[in-house]
Amino acid sequence: MTTSSTAVAPATGEGRSGSAAQGGASAAPVSGPARFHWLWAALLTFVVACIGGGAAQPWRDELASWNAAARDTGDLVGMLEHVDAVSGAYYLLLHGWVSVFGDSTAMLRMPSALAMAGAAAFVVLTARTLFDRRTAVFAGLLFALVPAVSKYGQEARSYAFVVLAVAAATWLLLRALERPTVARWLPYSVALAAAGLFHVVSLLVLLPHALIVLGRWWDARSWRLPAGYAAAVVVGLLPVVPLVLLGQRQVGRQISWLKTPHLRDLAGLWSNLSASPLVSFALLAAALLPLAWARGRRPAAELALVAALPIAVAWVISHGSTSYFLDRYLLFTLPAWVLLAAAGLGALRPRLLGVAGLVVLVALGVTDQRHLRTKYAKDGTDGKRVADVIAKDYKPGDGFAPVRGADRVFMIDFTVDYYLPGNVKLKDVFAERSALAADDLFPVECEQAAQCLEDLNGTQRVWVVTWSGTPNPYHKLPEGQEKALKDHYKVVKSTKVRNLQVTLVERAR
Template sequence: METRSTRQILALLEKVDAVHGTYYLFMHGWTTVFGTGLATVRLPSALAMILATACVALVGRRVFDQTAGIAAGFVFALVPTVTRFGQETRSYAFVVLAAALATLFLLRALERPGWLRWAAHTLAVAGIGLVNVVGLTLLLGHGVAVLVHCWCQRRWWSVAWFGLAAAAGVAIAAPVILLGMRQSGRQISWIPDSAPWIVWEQVLGSTLLAVAVTALAVVGVLTHLRRDAAARTLMAAVIAMLPLPVILVASTGDINYFFSKYLLFVVPAWAVLAGAGIAALRRAPLVAAALVVLAALSVPGQLTLRADLSPGWYTYPQARAFQPLSYSEAAQVVEAGYQPGDGLVTSGPWWWARELGVRYYLPADVSPRNVFQQRTAAQRNELFGSDCADPARCLRDEPRLWVLLPADVDEPLSKLPKKQSAVLAERYGVAQVTHVTGLTVALLQRRG
């Protein structure tokens, strides 16, 4: 998407991926200025998670105290999925940041109301809606928190301010919301149902950490409900917990929204509650010891989600949903044997984007033509391209063809569409078959 023009991106968003459109457009501008290197495209997500960590610490300090804030920041940073999505070129780090900012700005606005503070909350809410519509369920928790605050203060103006700010934020994101609802059948109808606890483990990227964070959050709520911070504790609890059952109930229909990546926006609030649980130990050595134990519990998840080929393991700590694919390994094979004039053939489901993935790792002077592709995805304003109806007419006497196939395949022509396979079998022979992680790279040599 980053390599498409702005016009092409907008044309695609009318058909699909509207919910990712803000991120696509941002990254299009970012890469136009800074390039498409690995570190460059990962940096925005890393910066978003860094800022989110700061917001978590500030929220913890405002709701509870300094110790709870520091502990909350550490808890958040230790969550393996924070690491994982802090280096992934997707929009999920941005919704985590937007959710953390929205909560921080809400607390600031309730402490000292003013139109600038409520405007900041509006923009944060808009940010949530523009990058993850499901994250707007956070407003339910915010709304209950505002009611609790106003009930304790016996002042109700903040309810009106919150209503206006939330409505304005949703209005800004309305085009994305409406398009996303219209496209949901194509976009996310594939998501399978899973037990809530299994999804929660996937949200945090660790069974051990899921147990620990949940237990610490419960301790944080129970210990602070007995003090003068009861109202603030209740506010923090509803912000963290209320979106989850609402999303779960909303997922009883044809579309499942209770999916680990879509629930990441609640992690900051849960980290705040867990930080309060650690702070209940009071003494600094005990707090430090608790954080060390929590860090130790996170190690298996951290190591796994930092490993090579881990980004596709979105079901961790459960088994992989699919075999990982190493585009870089496949690119090394093609680059090592490439000759000018070589062509390219790809096969398999379009969503693995094998050609795009491999081309990303190839140097500019290694660019084999996709011989059977009639129109590219960008030309069609779609996520996938279209192939020639008559494969024989698309070949241009290329002396050699590189074939990219899924999984381990010993007979590459058998895995291609029948018409393509027939044409290639008549004109080419298999010269080389190389298996890399999740992919097969075959080289065909023209007969005669």
């Protein structure tokens, strides 16, 4: 195929040797302003991720991050011994951050925006290594403007850091394969360790990386490549192994809710991967273009492995005792998909066709980008208004009875606590031991709810927060808690706040 006879031209790279174009080796050294493509891409991604970063109210997983990060270091480590160990690295990082910058919604999410900015830099560096300057520009723009980058760049969870670690590991692997020295393998080990510590599922990237190494070895027949890779992997996994062992003991509490995936779930995951169904399928169409090149298929094939193989493997292993198949767990594949799409669009001829494709792809995500920055984009629960209702009529000594029991995973208590003013101190009337005392994310609830209330003779009023939708102000409270409140208290007033109900009850005389 030649440029004159097809709409897709091979991206042989500017300033690259012929052998590099054929075999997918790295580009020649880049000089001048092109060396700093990664910087503008990082800045653009950071700015986009920060726009409206505090608009959406945090959802329950973010509130779990806040609750953990707000603890003293000793209390946090104690909690990790019992639950959420796999999130420990992120919680410790966030703990240090909020101790300096505070815990406003925008500040809780700022580290994720910074991580996505770092990932953008590595996306551009990888594009420049495997393809050319045009692909690098397209990749930087596309990555910054894919809705999922904003979604997880505006979320106080570890996923943006996983994307950063895997994007860095992929570029560092390519560098090490150019010149397999200890000085180049060691950064790759560090990136692998970071990926595993922030989310162990991301270590699925080791399989496509190993296949890339095997392919390069087949060309060079140099045992330095597989030997260096194996050593780098061992070093990178050393700090992750204890986490994996501890996480396995906690898996029942962490992801037992995930079900065995079906084939239709592959389509569902792909639809959600970019946080926009339209963008996801347009991205896939653009990503397939590089595989049509007559030359230079090696870079596209290597990226396709990084993009698709972890998803396929996660689907297969999730048919075992534990499922790991969830779109955000596999978000780390997004940079590779973006790179493939950018390479495809960048190779279209005439060049304006590629620019038009990029504009269309970005435009498809505009509606989703706007939605991500609305108040209820992450959660339909309005914790702020609930807290305002309580704070308005609060009296010192008031109690608190949030819906927990089987529904504790919805973290309604965290939702309210996050927004309560500092001068509002509520007694958790059905907590036998606080979460801090139990070294857990949740408090230990009273087995005998009535006895707990009898032990709190001084608590004249209790704020009950549970689900709305029925006339029952105690809807979804555990049976014992509902009976104890009915027996000892009378309803003073009840206020519906979206899908929650705030009820003030007072001790019967």
